[in-house]
Every structure is written in C-alpha cells, then in structure tokens.
Amino acid sequence: MSFSPLDLAAISVAVMLLLAPAAAVSGSRTPLMVTICFMLAAIGSLLGAYAGAMAVASGSVGSAVLAVGLPDLPFHMRLDPLSGFFMTVVGLLSFIVSIYSIGYVKAIAKHRPVTRLIAFYALFIAGMFMVILADDALFFLVSWEIMAAASYFLVLFEDERIENRRAAFLYMVVAHVGAIAILLSFGVLAGIATVPAAGLGLAGADPAGFTAFRGYTFDAMRHANVTPGWATAAFLLAFFGFGAKAGIIPLHVWLPEAHPVAPSNVSALMSGVMLKTAIYGILRVTFDLVRVFPWWWGALVLVMGLVSAVIGALFAMMQGDLKRLLAWSSVENVGIILIGTGLAMIYASFNSPVLASLALIAALYHCLNHAMFKGLLFMGAGSVLHATGERDMDRMGGLIHKMRWTAPLFLVGCVSISGLPPFNGFVSEWLTFQAFLLSPAIPNQIIRLLIPMGAALLALTAALAGAAFVKAFGVTFLGHARTPGIGAAHDSSRTMKLAMALAAALCLALGVLPSVVIDWMDSVPQQLTGSSISGSAGAFGWMWLTPVASERASYSGAATFLVILLVTAVVWLLLRVRAGSIRRAAIWDCGFEKLTPRMQYTSASFAMPIRRIFSFAFGVRERVKLVPQAAHRAFPSRIQYAIRISDRFWMWLYRPIVDASFWAARLAGMLQQGRIRSYLIYSFVTIIVLLLFLK
Amino acid sequence: MNAHRIIIEFAQIAVVLALSPVFIGWVRMLKCWTQGRTTAGLFQPYRDISKLFAKEVVLAENASWIFRFTPYLVFAVTVLAGGIIPILSAHLPLSATADVIVLVALFAIARFFTALAGMDIGTAFGGMGSSREMTIASLAEPAMLMAIFTISLAAQSTSLSRIVQVIYTAGPVLKPSIAFAFIAFILISLAETGRIPVDNPATHLELTMIHEAMILEYSGRHLALIEWAGMMKTLLFMALGATLFFPWGIDATDTVSGASLAFVFLIIKLAGAGVVLVLIETGLAKMRLFRLTEFLGSAFLMATLGMLSFFILE
Secondary structure (H helix, E strand, O other): OOOOHHHHHHHHHHHHHHHHHHHHHHOOOOHHHHHHHHHHHHHHHHHHHHHHHHHHHHOOOEEEEEEEEEOOEEEEEEEOHHHHHHHHHHHHHHHHHHHHHHHHHHHHHOOOOOHHHHHHHHHHHHHHHHHHHEOEHHHHHHHHHHHHHHHHHHHOOOOOOHHHHHHHHHHHHHHHHHHHHHHHHHHHHHHHHHOOOOOOOOOOOOOOHHHHOOOOEHHHHHHOOOOHHHHHHHHHHHHHHHHHHHOOOOOOOOHHHHHHHOOHHHHHHHHHHHHHHHHHHHHHHHHHHHOOOOHHHHHHHHHHHHHHHHHHHHHHHHOOEHHHHHHHHHHHHHHHHHHHHHHHHHHHHOOOHHHHHHHHHHHHHHHHHHHHHHHHHHHHHHHHHHHHOOOEHHHOOOHHHOOOOHHHHHHHHHHHHOOOOOOHHHHHHHHHHHHHHOHHHOOOHHHHHHHHHHHHHHHHHHHHHHHHHHHHHHHHHOOOOOOHHHHHOOOOOHHHHHHHHHHHHHHHHHHHOHHHHHHHHOHHHHHHHOOOOHHHHOOOOOOOEOOOOOOOOOEOHHHHHHHHHHHHHHHHHHHHHOOOOEEEEOOOHHHOOOOOHHHOOOHHHHOHHHHHHOHHHOEEEEEEEEEEOOOOOOOEEEEEEEEEEEOHHHHHHHHHHHHHHHHHHHHHHOOOOOOHHHHHHHHHHHHHHHHHHHO | OOHHHHHHHHHHHHHHHHHHHHHHHHHHHHHHHHOOOOOOOOOHHHHHHHHHHHOOEEEEOOOOHHHHHHHHHHHHHHHHHHHHOOOOEOOOHHHHHOOHHHHHHHHHHHHHHHHHHHHHOOOHHHHHHHHHHHHHHHHHHHHHHHHHHHHHHHHOOOOHHHHHHHHHHHOOOOOHHHHHHHHHHHHHHHHHOOOOOOOOOOOOOOOOOOHHHHOOOOOHHHHHHHHHHHHHHHHHHHHHHHHHHOOOOOEOOOOHHHHHHHHHHHHHHHHHHHHHHHHHHHHOOOOOHHHHHHHHHHHHHHHHHHHHHHHHHO
C-alpha cells in the first residue's frame, strides 16, 4: 500500500489533531508522558515535512474533498508545490522544536502543570499545517482561527504576569482585525467566482442555488474573471490581513510583545514558521488566485518590505531583552522576505518570468533560512532563560564558559542571521541582491531607478543586523558575568542540545549546498510564474550557484567554506609546530587594575552610537540622576541612568485608536446610569421610534 | 582547469602576503617624509611581524575560544579575499567562487569576529571598539555596495573578473557613473581600512581608537596574524580600487608572462595609491565619531549619484 504525499500530509495533521485531546485527557505531568507526547509531535511534523518535500520534488498536485465541514460546504484540501514548500518549512522546524521541547518542557513541568502547553502546542502545529493544506476559503479561515487561538493560549501560558496578559490581548486584537480583512478579501473573490461570467457555465456558475455553491473554493476563484478594481480590493485586504500576521510595519506592534513572553519553544515556532503562513497567504492570493496584477502591487509589497526590514533591524539593535531582540529581528526578516516577494511581483507583472522566479526563489529561500536560524536562536535564548532565569542581557555575560554547547550553536545562528558566508542567511540575501541588480531589464524608468536604492536599504539592514547580533552574542555570552546569579548557570539538557545542533547543521547545509536546495524547490516558481531557474542555477554542478548565467554572477558556498577552513587549519598547524607557550595572566586593559564587571559595555551602551545616528526613528527618553557627595560636589556618589525607547508607530497610529475607542466607550457608557427611570424612558422612546417607522 | 591559472592564483596569494607589509612600510615611509621625520625603512613591518611571531602569547585569564580562534579566522578570510580579487590576472580560478558581494561579506566576517573578540575579555576598551566598529560598518557597508553596484550595473555582472574584463575592453573612457563611484570608493576605503579621518592606525589614545581598541588584549602570534591581516586588507582595498577603476596593465592574455608584467604594473599602481593615501592622511585630521555620519553619508551620496547618472546618462 503506497501513500501519496497528500495522504501523508493528512495523516500528519490527524496525528497532531489527535495528540491535542490525548495530551489533555492523559494529564501529561510525568516526564515520561512529556517525552511521549513530544516524540509523537516530532514524528507527525517530520511526516508533514516529508510529504511537503515529496510534493515539491515531484511537482505534483494532489487534491481531495473531505467529508467534514458545514452541510453542503465540504472542506477542500490540496497539496501543490507551493503548499508543499511551506509544509516542509513548518514541518522541519516543528520537528526540531519538538525534540527541543522534550527537555525544555520537562524542566517547566517541575514547577507548573504543562498539560495546556502540550495540547495547544499540538493544536498550533496542526493549525499551521491545515492553513497550508486548505483549498477553500472556509477551511482556510477555520484553520487560521485554530492557529491564532492555539497560539493565543500559548502566549498566555504564564498568565500570572500582567505583561503576558496584555501581550496576549494585543495579539488577539490584531490577529482578529487581520482575520476580518482576510475574510473580506476571500469574500470579494468568492462573490465574483460565484457569479456566472456572461452566461458561460464556469466552475462558479450557480444554477441549483445554495447546495451547488462552489464559489468559496480556491479552484473557482482561480477560474473567476476578476475585474482589476475588485482584484485590487481583494489584494489590499489580503495584504493588510496577512500583513498583520506577518508583523509588517506598521502592523507589527503585537509581535515584539507576544513572541518574547511565550515559552521559548513556542516563540521559536511563532517567529520561525507562523509568520511564514502569512507569507504563504500573500503568495497564494497574488500568484495563484488573482494571477494577473499591475506592477504597483509589487512596488507596494517591496516598499513595505524595505520599511519593515530597516526599522526592524534598528529596533532589534536597541533591545536589551534577548527575546525581544529576536522578535524585532523577525520583523526585519519578514521584511527581507517581502522584498523578494515584491521584486518577484514586479518582474512578473512586466512579463519577465525568469527574473520573477529568481526573486521568488530568493524570498522562499529566505523563508526556509529564517525558519532555521530564528528557530535556533529562540531555542538558544530558551536555554539561556532556562539556565539563568534572565531575559535581560544587561544582567548576563560570560555564559560562554558555562554553556559550552549552547554558546557555539547560538553563534552559528548569529552568523547565519547576519548574512555571513558560508552560512545560509548569506545565500538568500545574495540572491535578493542579484534580483535587485536585474532591474535594468524592466521597461519602466522610475522603477529601474528606485530598485537599486532598495538594494542599498537591504545592505543597510544586513549591516545593522550584524551589529545587533554582535551585541546579542557579545553581551550575553562574552565578557564577565554582570550579576552574581549568572555564575550558577549550567548547560541545557541533551535533547535541547541535540535539537539546536540539528538546526545549526541545517543552517550550514543550506548555506553550503544552495544549488541542491534550489534544484529541489524549483517546481514552486514553475507553478507560480511558469518559469524556473534550476537550469542555469545548477548548470555547473552542485558546488556552483549561478542564478542567471556564469558571467553574470557565481558563488560557491562549499568552496568558500573549504578554503576558509583549509587556510585556518594550515595557519594553525604551521604556528603549532614552532609555537611559543601560551601564558594566562591577569587582564591587561592598558595597565588599569581596578576593572569590574560593571565597566563592561552593556547592550544600551553598545547601541548608543547607532541610537544617536538614527535618533529620528525612535522616541528616546534618557534620564540621568546624580547624587553629589557632601564633601566634593563635583564627584557624584551615585549615578542613576534610565533609558526608554518607544515605538513611534504606537504613539502615532495606535494611541489615537486606543484613545478614540475609550472615548466612544465612555460616551456609550453615559447611557448606563443604573437608574430604572432612565431605562424605562429608553424603552419608551425606542417603542415610539419603532412605531413611527412601522406605521 | 589550466595548470598555469593555478600557478598564477598561488603566485597572487603569495604576492598579497609578501607585498602587504612592504606596502604599509612604504606608506609609513612617505608619511615620515611628509612630516619631516626619519623613517624606519621599507621593511620595518616585516621585522615587527616576525618579532611578534617569536614572542609568547599572554592571554587574559578569562579569554574564551572565540578570542583564540578569531586571529586565525580573520587571517584565513583575508587570504581568501586576496585570492578572489583579480590583481595579477583577470582569469583567476578562485574568482568564480565568490563575486563582489561575497567579497564585501568576507570582510564582514572578519569584522564580526574581531568585534566579538573585542568583547570577550570584558574590558571597557574592547566593548567601545566593537560598538564603534559595528556602527561605522553599518554606515560604510551600504555605501560600499552602492559604489560596487554602480560598476556591476555598467558591467552587467557582479563577478569581479567579468567586471575587470568589461572595463578593460571598453578602454579608458570617462563615464560619470564610474567617476562618482570612484570618489565614493576612496572615501569608503579610508573607513574600511581604518585610516584618517575615520580611525587613526597609529594611535593608542583611548578616546580616539576604534580598531586598536578591539585588539588591545592580543599579543604574540595572535597579534601578528591580526596585524598582518590588517595590512593585507589595506593592500587589498588599494588593489581592488586599482583593478576596478584602472584595470589596464592586468593580465588579460591569460599567460604566466602576462601575469609577471601585471606584477610590475601592480607595484607602480600601489606606489601611486600609497602617495594618494598619504596625501589624504597628512592633509586631514581625524574626525569626531559623530561627524563620521557626514563623511560616510557623502560617500553614500556620491555612490547614489553614480547610480543615478548610470540610469539617466548611460
């Protein structure tokens, strides 16, 4: 008996869906139950990843109509290369994070019940799988809500803290505003798909009334004749809705609040893959459902991507909380993915399918890469949090001596996310740059001119990200411990280290073997743009990446890696032969003797030059309080320094909305006075008014 | 792959390794002459490096493996960069492994790890140097890429050998885009190689040092490797400027004799580059850290103008 990829995907969804109630009923408190549950989750995720990878590799499309759903509105499921790719991304990271969770959740289980965590964790992954597999608007939205609700409860896991409840509430509000926009977008498309187009009996034609209503399926939308005006409305709504989930600026406010407060394994999934479901939605609506669009849609996506990337990187640099830094960096990386997507849309709208597929590959590759390194970094941050109980970097330091495994693995994540060869982040950034540099092929003068400016902003983003992750690693792991409590830190358990090592190995593999990966994922641009790049990209074998032509650009991650490794080893060995001794001595520091850990640069001081240079981007409030000595007033006995960096978007965009809704609520509240007489008058007036209307 | 290309490749790496201390010696010599001092000779940097290699390493008691690993990595990355820039020949085998974007990223690796090493010991100097270095880099890198993109748009390629071939065959024509990119490149080279007015390679004054602050705790062979890599980086930026903007004299015939001739031309070009560098360094004073935004901003502006003129005029 053989299974098609779609069967396997369905089985993996079923495993995750069954795991949720099973975990809830079994009251999984014992370490053994935790292990079994997360093992099952790992197996289910791996199955989903395998099914997706198969679908991408074969380029096949499988679809099915399920027996569940509303009466006469069954759920449709479909696994094509696009959904297969995202299944792989989600499944792969969920697999790794599930292994990590075995150790991580066991540690949590020592001091609080974890049943809720396990059940919603499984439901969350199932929700993401279903969003990707859904082939009709109804199933998509139901899955979308399952995913949102499950992640809401996961954010709320440590609900005794007020900041967590606030973050979860904010997340819920933004998620629902977004969901309404998506619902409306699908409503527009479904409405048009249902109307028979000028008497032709198309798929959406509706002779038999409600029972034959098929306009809600994606298939009917694909075949609908959408006028440009309605298509634009549908796109703008979808971009808004999915943008709220992806954390595009200015819809990002929930992201740096909600991602850090969730348990770290959940943060890894939320940042690593949940954001990608929104990217999937944007790609599905534009390239698959609407298909023909003007260039300014792409320009809009590109500009939003650039803004998110630069602001995300700047704010990541400013954070003192390790997990918040990672969350802001997710805003940045979603921006980079959208840059690739926007370029692909621009090229596609100018009928350059080869260039569009190059840009699309860049965006998709970055999706995969970001899942791996952001997953790795959040797992690393979880290990640090578990070992020290701290999220504030300014209270850490010197952890490289305590966490001998976590530190190098976290470093791999930092190097990858900073876009340094030979790791994976560089490959997708390099591809995005190549896509930028092909802009002279566009017939429109303005875009040709503006696109290279975008390349400069992307370069700025990459450089700022590098600075932010030097800070993240340097302040957390290097130097001296800034607080005495850090000294007791220990490395994480075996499964946690294994999971991080897996993710790190994938980061390296994806960076060293890009042509193999591109060859595999090439069926996705084939499906969406009708063109592929693997013919030229892998023309010179597995070692060489030549996206357009070998004269245009070439890169070999493997050769770069090997040469660096070789030279490092040769130099080390040469110096080893005649090495003088190495003596350990006290820190020199230009002969200064009274060095204390408090004299080290902190995260705030490290970020200070960039904070000053880009001060227009933040609302910065600094306060210095000096307590002078009684004898010598010039020498303070105590200095207090406080800094608050606020998000201007909150002030300018959200604050007015919050104030307006409070104002409206107070206005409505004036009706409610608690006096029975007033209420009787309300009823009386209502009856009179109704009588006037209905006379 | 032809055997003589591999010979030229190794010859070029050897030239970069051997010539970089001499180039620094040349720059220091010129500087002494312009400032009316006696010189230590062309080969003093060799003597400094060999002295450092012979000395014992004194490591701070809390130095981690990052601190010990960084010199080797920085050195290896710089050697790789020396292997991919077409300095002697436009047909280097290693050139295909990495294009100009990779080249920028290679220098970024060296910077990333040097900044980490600066923070490893936990001194205030180290953190200060790392913070400043990363700040300057985040402003210089976009300008650098803009300048390079202008040339790659003109050559329709980001591959270094291809760019050199295109400019070589086009002959010496003054294009406004290339001219603007060249000015931007000079400004960025000063920032990237840590010269006046951005950083002063000769200072150990705590308020002004940037690169020196990060490597303050290094000694012995670790310091030798970092110093040598720094010298190579300076040479490579000069050679990159020479090769991108004045490729004439480079070996385009793909023969060993052509490469030897290119070596002679390289020495002439580097001697000229040294004179320009010294004139700039002697004529300017070091800038305050927060005035560097104007300096690097004007570099960015020049590169942007170059790109605009490419699209409008060419």
